[in-house]
Amino acid sequence: MTASGEYLIGYAQRILTLQQEAEALLKDPAGSIPIRIGLPEDMMSPAMAEVFGIFAKEHRSIRLDVTSGLSRNLTERYRNGEFDIIIVKEPAASADHHATFPEEMAWFESSNSTTEWSDPMGLVTFPQGGLYRDEMFATLERERRRWYIAFTGSSLESVLVSVETGLGLSLLPVATTNGRRVRRYDSLGAVPPMAVSIYTWEKAGIISQLVDKMTSVLQERFQSSINI
Structure with missing residues (x-):
């Protein structure tokens, strides 16, 4: 040759x-069938990640496409058919929710803060469209307090760090502040809880199985009876 x-x-x-x-x-067929999931950043807990991991191993044909973002944007995309499952935070759950849980909210300041906040009050917020942001503005308007935005962060971590360093006050889920160098700021009064709700188009089948597992994680997190 x-x-x-x-x-x-x-x-x-x-x-x-x-x-x-x-x-x-x-x-x-591994990974050939997508399930599209949207949820806020702080809902992607180790327990939720474990549910996703076990589910993916049990169903090799499934690919979990997970997107984190602001609840209003996630809700809009879900209504437009871009997600199969969403977890969102909202003032009150819509009628078609699968389950909903109350999330305790409160104002927080740096644990190193030594002086009372005077007008205008510095605020640490999420970007436009964030539910906490709108509630912050509404509360201060009711209290007739003057304010300004000292910092806008696109992630929960950036907002928490900014509050820790004393950049300003922020309205946050109480559960997210454990172990952080922040403390409650009660001068602005109590804050109503936010609803954390899970939605799905599928009421049976493989997607509904995943939704049930995700709901169990939320139920344990919020220690509340399920409302279906």
Whole structure:
């Protein structure tokens, strides 16, 4: 055999290997069926991640496409058919919720703060469209307090760090402040709880099984009876 022939045999062997690999991939349905999930950043807890991991291992054909974001945007995209499941925070749950739980809210300041906040009060907020942001503004308007935005953070972590360093006050879920260098600021009064709700289009089948597992995580987190 000539040198050119040996060279072509090498190419042919590689082509055959690629063909075999392609056939194997086509026969394996792993990750071929997407389930689209949207949830706020702080709802992606270790317990929720564990549920996703176990579910994915039990159902190899399923691919979990998880998106985090602001609740209003997630709700709008869900209503437009872009998600199969969402967890969102809202003033009150819509009638078609699968389950909903109350989330305790409160104002917080840095634990190192040594002076009372005077007008205008510095605020640490989420971007426009964030539920906490609107409630903050509404509360201060009711209290006839002057305010300004000292910091806007796109993530819960950035907001918490900014409050810790004393940049301003913020309205936050109480559960997210455990272990942080912040303390409650009660001068602005009590805050009504926010509803944390889970929605799904599917009432039966594989998606509903995942929704039930996600609901159990929320139920344990909020230590509340399920409202279905």
